[in-house]
Amino acid sequence: MKRRSLGTVVVLMVVLIISLPMGNLMAVGDITEGEEVTIVGTMNAFDQLIDEDGTVYEIDITDAGNELVEEVGKKVEATGLVEQLEGIKTLSVSTYRILE
Numbered sequence: 001m002k003r004r005s006l007g008t009v010v011v012l013m014v015v016l017i018i019s020l021p022m023g024n025l026m027a028v029g030d031i032t033e034g035e036e037v038t039i040v041g042t043m044n045a046f047d048q049l050i051d052e053d054g055t056v057y058e059i060d061i062t063d064a065g066n067e068l069v070e071e072v073g074k075k076v077e078a079t080g081l082v083e084q085l086e087g088i089k090t091l092s093v094s095t096y097r098i099l100e
Contacts, residue, residue, distance in 0.1 A: 038079045039091065040099070043071045049078055049091060057082070057091040065093040075099040 041051035047069045049057045059065045060080075068078060078096040082089060 034081060034083065036079065036081055036094070038077060040075070040077050042075050043068065043073065045072050049076070055089065057089045060090050060092040062093055064096055065091075068093050068096045071096075071098060 039049060039051050039057065041049045041055075041057070043049055047059050049059060049068075051057070059069050062080075064080070068076065076096050076098050078091060078093050080091045080093040080095075082091055084090070
């Protein structure tokens with residue numbers, strides 16, 4: 001009986017050790033909805049910010065957002081709240097700066 005318990009504990013420890021780094025890696029690319037974040041990317045002509053990983057953010061209508069969408073083709077750093085609806089990420093921009 002002790003041998004089976006020890007084997008179960010070893011298996012559980014191995015699974016835990018393997019799953020922890022994978023969980024952290026998956027969380028790195030995720031942005032929590034409603035969280036204020038800073039995103040570096042390039043503005044396109046469709047009022048979208050494309051980050052360095054290729055993630056697309058639709059820019060919400062805000063004072064700063066309306067100014068940001070005029071910076072087509074420029075690399076920018078934008079800060080604001082991220083929300084997601086039906087797989088579409090939006091960024092409600094509070095501040096931004098041009099990096100190029």
